[in-house]
Structure formats: C-alpha cells, structure tokens
Amino acid sequence: MHRMMEIAAPFLERLKTLYADMDAAYRAAADHYGFHCDGCTDNCCLTRFYHHTHLEYRFLEEGFRALSSEDREGMRTRAEAARRDAAAADKEQALVRVMCPVNEGGRCRLYAFRPMICRLHGIAHELRLPGRPATRGPGCEAFTRQTAGRGYHPFDRTPFYREMALLENELKQTAGIASRLKRTVSEMIVTFEEMP
Template identity: 70%
Template sequence: MTPTPDITAPFIGRLKTLYADMDAAYRKAADHYGFHCRGCEDNCCLTRFFHHTHLEHRYLREGFRRLPDALREEIRERADLARQQTAAAEKEGAPPRIMCPLNGEGWCRLYDYRPMICRLHGIAHEVHPPGRPAFRSPGCAVFSRRAAGRDDFRFDRTPFYRAMALLENELRQAAGITVKLKMTVADMIATFEDRPS
C-alpha cells in the first residue's frame, strides 16, 4: 500500500522561512533596545498564549516527535498538570500563571519549533489591521522598564500576521480543514500522537 503523502510538508518549508524572517526582525528591534530575554526577572513562558493555526500545531508536533521517548513522556505529564492547574485557577477566578510544559531549566525544549507569538512577544510593536485603525502595544512590563528612555523603533508585526494567515488559509484549503483552532501549548501536546496521523 502506498503511504499517503503528507499534505503539510510543502507548507513547512515556507513556515520555516517566515519564522526566520520574524526572528531577524525581532533581533533587529531587540538589539536597538538592548533588550534580551536571558536573565529576565519575569518569564513569558508563564503567560497563557492561545495559538490559532493548524500549521503551527503540526510543526510543533513534528518537533515533539523528534524528542527522546523519556522527554516526550515527561513533557506530556507536565502538559497534563498545566491543564489541571489552569482549570483550577479559572475555577477560582484567578488568572493562570503556569509554566509552559516545554520550558525546561529556563529554556524551551522545542525552541526552533516554537509558535509565532512565542517568537514575537515582549517588544513594543505596532499592528495595522485591515479596515481598522493601527494600534501600538508597549511590550511586556520588563521591556517597558528596560527600554525606558530609548529612541522608539518601528517593529511592525503586520507583515508576519498576514503571511501566517495566508499560509494557514492555503493549508486549510489543501487539507479540507474547516474547524478553527484555539489551543495553548499544553492543549496541543495533549493531542499529539507519536506516529503521524
């Protein structure tokens, strides 16, 4: 029996290129501000991010499958715990501040596979939504303190959002995907199978 070709494969190369462009733009802005996350007194891995693209879900799963068996099992357990802790915090009406299950010893175990928002978070930026006024975010609290008094740098996320939306729409059409996605990293890990679906 001929194996079914992975319809995601052509999109992964384009995603990697997009990620490289994001990383380069972020690095340029970070260098301007002298802002680098190592030694940060906060940790963005404690922030509850929702991810909305099937393509990034599949790419993260690809990275997860490359990890050693024991590490995959450890991360699965951490993901289950994070989801339980999040549910408990929500039940109590508290904003969840729970470490991402991929964070190990202060660093992402799937750093090269991390989703878009993990790559872009922290630095002051602007976005130009279609048909709506542009808006600017001041960045995270640590950034605001460290970058105080420095000249402003125009870091526009819009081209990256547009490119990601285009890729995601193309994948959905090619794969016949109609359901929307809204998951944390812990939620995504809970869906991962060790073998391709």
C-alpha cells in the same frame, strides 16, 4: 497522522522561512533597543498564550516527535499538569501562572519550533489592520524597564500575521480542514497522539 504530515510538509517549509523573517525582524528591533530577554522574573513562559493555526500545531508536533520517548513522556506529563492547574484556576476565576511544559531549566526544549507569539512577544510593536489606524502594543515589563526613555523603533507585526493567515488558509483548503484552532502549548501536546 502520517497523511496529514505529508500534506503539511511543503507548508511547514514555508513556515520556516516566515519564522526566520520574524526572528530577524525581532533581533533587529531588540538590537536597536539593546534589549536582552534573559533571566526575567516575569517569564513569558508563565503566560497562557493561545495559538490559532493548524500549521503551528503541526510544526510543534514535528519538534515534539523528534524528542526521545522519555523526553516526550516527561513533556506530556507536565502538559497534563499545566492543563489541570489552568482548569482549576479558571474554575476559581483566578489568574494562572503555569510554566509552559516545554520549558526545562529555564530553556525552551522546542525553541526552533516555538509558535509565532513566542517569537514576537516582548518588544513594543505595531499592527496595521485594513481600514483602521495603526495600533501599538507595549513591550513586556522587562522591555519597558530596560528601554525606559528610548524612542519607539518600528516593529510591525502586520506582514507576519498576514503571511501566517495566508499559509494557514492554504493548508486548510489543501487538507480539507474546516475547524478552527485555539489551544495552548499544553493543550496541543496532550492531543498529539489523539489527532489523526
């Protein structure tokens, strides 16, 4: 594990810069709309998001390891419970709404380390894939309610996705990683001790 964190360190520094750019673009769009994400009953922390980069896995791990052993254990226990609840819902082919294990008392304990989708979710956006027309995604329900009747303000996720993909590929080449990643925050947390 220590070797992997050493290899990942310069990439994590670049990731911090990318995250700062994401946060600034999100804030600019939110300010334009007057959108405030606070106290929402349709909390996005109840949504099962999958994360796909080893880079974000390592960055979340960095934040996790900075917590006290007691906090880590509590988070790991909640992560195990969330995984079990999700697996049970999948078995029944039911919709699952399980609180993210890093959310305590309505706040993200690893907010500075949260993955990309957690940073970008909620605001209407666009994505421009090569050779295809731009696609637009709606905002969350709270965004739609708060911004009813207001025109679209450009929030293009494309440069962030592109830069994330480039960083991820560089990390994988440098570290000799061939595997793909598809994990929820819960699934990441319970594997931090298991992975090298």
